[in-house]
Amino acid sequence: MTRSVLVTGGNRGIGLAIARELAAAGDAVAITYRTGEPPEGFFAVRCDVTSTADVDAAFEKVEAEQGPVEVVVANAGITRDTLLPMMSEEDFTEVLNTNLVGAYRVAKRAVRPMLRLRRGRIILISSVVALSGSAGQTNYSASKAGLIGFGRSLARELASRNITVNIVAPGFVETDMTKVLTEAQQEQIRKQIPMGRQAKPEEVARVVRFLASEDASYITGAVIPVDGGLGMGH
Numbered sequence: 001m002t003r004s005v006l007v008t009g010g011n012r013g014i015g016l017a018i019a020r021e022l023a024a025a026g027d028a029v030a031i032t033y034r035t036g037e038p039p040e041g042f043f044a045v046r047c048d049v050t051s052t053a054d055v056d057a058a059f060e061k062v063e064a065e066q067g068p069v070e071v072v073v074a075n076a077g078i079t080r081d082t083l084l085p086m087m088s089e090e091d092f093t094e095v096l097n098t099n100l101v102g103a104y105r106v107a108k109r110a111v112r113p114m115l116r117l118r119r120g121r122i123i124l125i126s127s128v129v130a131l132s133g134s135a136g137q138t139n140y141s142a143s144k145a146g147l148i149g150f151g152r153s154l155a156r157e158l159a160s161r162n163i164t165v166n167i168v169a170p171g172f173v174e175t176d177m178t179k180v181l182t183e184a185q186q187e188q189i190r191k192q193i194p195m196g197r198q199a200k201p202e203e204v205a206r207v208v209r210f211l212a213s214e215d216a217s218y219i220t221g222a223v224i225p226v227d228g229g230l231g232m233g234h
């Protein structure tokens, strides 16, 4: 049966790879985009996850188009990197508001229809730095660590209702988010990765497809690293 899927930030990077992967697996996939033009081939709704009204409106449009959302991937995220003494309160709260509170808004809106359906999959895109920490990313690491506590608590709330909540923790992935780093910074990170290279967005997307699938029916509250070994030991 075709499932209704929603991927936030599905217009580029990891989100777009996830949308493509799930569509290829036979799902009806809707994406949200915040800026620019959405890619072709998906039902796309404009949505800024820092706005509860936007999130609600996006769900309503997606429900009207393809039915209640059975799989939701909270992927939208930003960085505002700098060392703490230079980090403005706005840099900190904006990252928290997008990455963590945004996922709260999306998951909260998703849950009630999933309870009525008596099934669902909620997948949160965290990061390896949630557990390892990362100099210059106190805001981002806090937001991504928050997703783990949030997701595991929600997993406990929903486990008996046939709704799973899992967290994917990618390492260093080839997208616009990491392209802004200098070649020297990228080389420095690559040196720390046991596999010695960045991930392709598709390598994250395939894990999301698995977690969304029936094969992952007994996995909930898990943090799944997709990081070439970068986070081992955390």
Ligand code: NDP
Pocket (backbone or CB within 6 Å): 008, 009, 010, 011, 012, 013, 014, 015, 032, 033, 034, 035, 036, 047, 048, 049, 050, 075, 076, 077, 078, 098, 125, 126, 127, 128, 169, 170, 171, 172, 173, 174, 175, 176, 177, 178
């Ligand atoms: P990109 O910068 O390539 O894409 C970010 C996506 O998030 C875009 O679709 C963007 O929309 C969307 N977005 C940002 N802010 C908002 C907002 N307020 N409301 C709605 N959408 C928003 O990043 P990646 O693909 O690399 O990252 C995707 C996720 O993976 C993020 O959560 C990121 O933290 C996480 N991640 C990435 C890693 C990496 O190495 N790249 C590693 C670990 C985790 P728009 O195009 O309109 O700006």
